[in-house]
Amino acid sequence: MDINQYMQDVGTRARAASRAMARADSATRNRALTLIAAAIVRDAGLLREANQRDLDAAAAAGLAPAMLDRLTLSNAAIDTMVEGLTQIAALADPIGEISNMKYRPTGIQVGQMRVPLGVIGIIYEARPNVTVDAAGLCIKSGNATILRGGSEAIHCNRALARLVQEGLLGAGLPADAVQVIDTTDRAAVGALITMPQYVDVIVPRGGKGLIARLMQEATVPMIKHLDGICHVYIDAKADLKKALDIGFNAKCHRYGTCNTMETLLVARAIAPQVLPQLAELYLTKQVELRADPESHAILAGYPHLVAATEEDWSTEYLAAILSVKVVDGIDEAMDHINQYSSKHTEAIITEDYSDALRFLREVDSASVMVNASTRFADGFEYGLGAEIGISNDKLHARGPVGLEGLTSLKYVVFGHGEVRK
DSSP states (O other), X not given: OOHHHHHHHHHHHHHHHHHHHHHSOHHHXXXXXXXXXXXXXXXXXXXXXXXXXXXXXXXHTTOOHHHHXXXXXXXXXXXXXXXXXXXXXXXXXXXXXXXXXXXXXXXXXXXXXXXXXXXXXXXXXXXXXXXXXXHHHHHHTTOEEEEXXXXXXXXXXXXHHHHHHHHHHHTTOOGGGEEEOOOOOTHHHHHHTXXXXXXXXXXXXXXXXXXXXXXXXXXXXXXXXXXXXXXXXXXXXXXXXXXXXXXXXXXXXXXXXXXXXXXXXEETTTHHHHHHHHHHHHHXXXXXXXXXXXXXHHTTTOTXXXXXXXXXXXXXXXXXXXXXXXXXXXXXXXXXXXXXXXXXXXXXXXXOHXXXXXXXXXXXXXXXXXXXXXXXXXXXXXXXXXXXXXXXXXXXOOEEEOTGGGEEEEEEEEOSSOOOO
16 A cells, blocks of 8 residues: 555545535534444444454553553443434534624624634544544534544444444435544554645644654644643642542542543641541552652551652653652642643642632643542543543643534624725
């Protein structure tokens, strides 16, 4: 296969399909989503079989447990994909909405119309559910998309692509509106990120190595986050039960996600009380604690205790490992977060209203939470139906990227024959 020629053909067809998607009305796009959801329910068994082929190959190749977890398409994951499509279909359609209309002294009316971005290229590793989430959001927002999943999920992604295209055709939309790259050759990624004539934006969803490479090589704009170094700060005025519940959930609900807590910060006044109790909870999951000297002394005797190094504060483990540090109070906690965070998601556990507001204002991350687990930082939990990715950039989109993040605004002008003098 000539990869460059193949990718040029994919890009040409995607660009043509994007014009048809932009013309399609809301009912037609919603119909496609409904048909895709029904097809996934119908063929759930076939999807699990395809996924098992991927899992067998991945296990034989020695993939890490976190990657195998992301790759697994469980019954619950299939149900979540279907629910995500249902929620997306139920969302208000942003396309064509006109806002901020104002009369100017000249007599013209000026406003803004929400429009699709065009063609969105999405690059991701493992997680076959991303194929459906991304396709659903792009269809709803009137975009065409080119999906390049990881080679480890090729069988499942092919099966999902067939169902997505079946739904598009059933609704009278072009199948080329959602294309899954049908090769595991990595050269396809290099081509996709350097085709600005066909692709309007790239959304990478994967490990730090993948995104770092794309940041160096891409000539197409990106919506991205590099990694998820998320913090929970337990304030001196925290409710102990909330601190224990959230401190455990934020780390142990799932290890291999970008919104998992990687560093726990605890106020000195409450550390002797809360850290031993949290350690008992972490012991049930055999979590390794990489502790600063003060927390190390408090946790002496914990079987999986290691002295933290400077590198630990800026590491995304994606594993049963947690950095722990005792801080004097909220100021030191925020200083630490703003120095080491990847600006993804941070949480404070406190009953002090003033501290909560300070944390919300002063912590410079895409999602900042009060008395809630960082694991809520995703599109489904935020009511977006699903997400195309999470952005810790500050331009265009920030945080979970749902429908609105896949659109742009253009100015529209209504006149009555006015001419400029």
